[in-house]
Amino acid sequence: MADDILFDLLHSEIINYTLRNVDDNEKDKNSDKKDEDLSNLEYIGFSTGYRIIERLTREMPRFKDELDTLKFICTDFWSAIYKKQIDNLRTNHQGVYVLQDNAFRFLNRLSNGKQYLEVAPRYVAFTCGIIRGSLANLNVHCLVTADIQSLPSCKFHIQVQRV
Amino acid sequence: MSRSTRFDTKKVNSELVNLTYGTLVAQMVKDLDNPDDVSKQLDRIGYNIGIRLIEDFLSKTGTARCLDLKDTADKIQTAFRLYLGVQPNVVNWSPAGDEFSFILDSNPLTELVELPENLKQLKYSNVICGAIRGALEMVQLDVQSWIVQDQLKGDQNTEIRVKFIRRLEDAMPAGED
Amino acid sequence: MAVCAAIVGKDNSPKFFCCINPDEELTFQYKVLSSLDIIEEKLNPASKSASEMRELYLGQLYSLETCKIYGYVTNTKIKFIIVVDSTNMALRDNEIRSMFRKIHSEYADMVSNPFYIPGEPITSKSFDSSIKNIITGTV
Numbered sequence: 387m388a389d390d391i392l393f394d395l396l397h398s399e400i401i402n403y404t405l406r407n408v409d410d411n412e413k414d415k416n417s418d419k420k421d422e423d424l425s426n427l428e429y430i431g432f433s434t435g436y437r438i439i440e441r442l443t444r445e446m447p448r449f450k451d452e453l454d455t456l457k458f459i460c461t462d463f464w465s466a467i468y469k470k471q472i473d474n475l476r477t478n479h480q481g482v483y484v485l486q487d488n489a490f491r492f493l494n495r496l497s498n499g500k501q502y503l504e505v506a507p508r509y510v511a512f513t514c515g516i517i518r519g520s521l522a523n524l525n526v527h528c529l530v531t532a533d534i535q536s537l538p539s540c541k542f543h544i545q546v547q548r549v
Numbered sequence: 550m551s552r553s554t555r556f557d558t559k560k561v562n563s564e565l566v567n568l569t570y571g572t573l574v575a576q577m578v579k580d581l582d583n584p585d586d587v588s589k590q591l592d593r594i595g596y597n598i599g600i601r602l603i604e605d606f607l608s609k610t611g612t613a614r615c616l617d618l619k620d621t622a623d624k625i626q627t628a629f630r631l632y633l634g635v636q637p638n639v640v641n642w643s644p645a646g647d648e649f650s651f652i653l654d655s656n657p658l659t660e661l662v663e664l665p666e667n668l669k670q671l672k673y674s675n676v677i678c679g680a681i682r683g684a685l686e687m688v689q690l691d692v693q694s695w696i697v698q699d700q701l702k703g704d705q706n707t708e709i710r711v712k713f714i715r716r717l718e719d720a721m722p723a724g725e726d
Numbered sequence: 727m728a729v730c731a732a733i734v735g736k737d738n739s740p741k742f743f744c745c746i747n748p749d750e751e752l753t754f755q756y757k758v759l760s761s762l763d764i765i766e767e768k769l770n771p772a773s774k775s776a777s778e779m780r781e782l783y784l785g786q787l788y789s790l791e792t793c794k795i796y797g798y799v800t801n802t803k804i805k806f807i808i809v810v811d812s813t814n815m816a817l818r819d820n821e822i823r824s825m826f827r828k829i830h831s832e833y834a835d836m837v838s839n840p841f842y843i844p845g846e847p848i849t850s851k852s853f854d855s856s857i858k859n860i861i862t863g864t865v
Contacts, residue, residue: 393566395597395598396569404576426576434569434572438564438565
């Protein structure tokens, strides 16, 4: 579909923009941080997720519980955005969920190799934000991190913050 | 057991693009103090998208070399339909035939956007101008593009102007003698 | 037509209020806020009805001599409340439900504005007039 490529290109530009901005700031401080600061990228994802979930759940019946909500994220939500469902969902039933996507959309085009593995976090930060934002608006407050062992597979770790 | 809802993927796709773009603009407004700088950055982002999007367009449509600017305008019109789902009119040709406008009855990018009072000078849709410029540069056309009318600012339509500057020399692919 | 519509945030603070007759605003605000307890009750997972109540529309919350109050809660825990005059017999459940759906749709569009910060009071003039049109039945 035509829009697919548009989203892919926009996503790359958002990565470029946020990293460029961080670079500029770091030059000023003369710092040589090893890990890239991906917080702005994550935040753009958060804000997008927060808004789009309002639209996507408009016609949905009320979610029964947290697990029901997570299942929705893995199926309907994931297919709408990433064109496939999450391949595996695990939970310890105590607020930790692991979502595994074996062919994650934004990693599909990276070749498997160590040098690509190093930049891979850039390609998942926006999505960590999307998950966190969507869940936050559905009143599941959590931390989301991504774990990439071998491309293009990715595990998203969700840790629900109980209040 | 399973929820029956299946989303209209085409609709979700364009909503996703529009929302993501909006969030990016809002973030830029926060990062850069001056709305004019934001407009410039949006044009630059559009340019980067355009130089890549053209490949996709050419392969999807199997488009041959444009005969003239009129032909080019028609092809960009197709691209609008393909990527933004709108069909603009091509109008307001300059007497010399080197300038024209796209008129959009509705602009999907700005449909749900309301500009705050302090951002009235922001050229929110500049990404489209940048994309046109970038895409045409890849087919050896140097153009300028800018927004003339903007529904975000209360205008009836959105009008995007394109001006032909010159034909670029066919660049040799890098690394080949 | 309905006489009043309100939107209440996740934190139970009012985000938007629209009253056809401005003189009644204060009375209705009070009624709307006192209906929030009933909504909480209906959504409480411990209550028997909650597990069956998967629909976003909650139906009539309560009725007084002068008016009837209806509720709707989105999946994101935003509450919409509509007040209808008791003498109004024309509005049936289905009409109220469809009013809520339209309000929800407008709300989702409003949240999609990248310059609106979720959780802030809603000040958009176009949103206000859309909601007025919905509750007066002009759309």
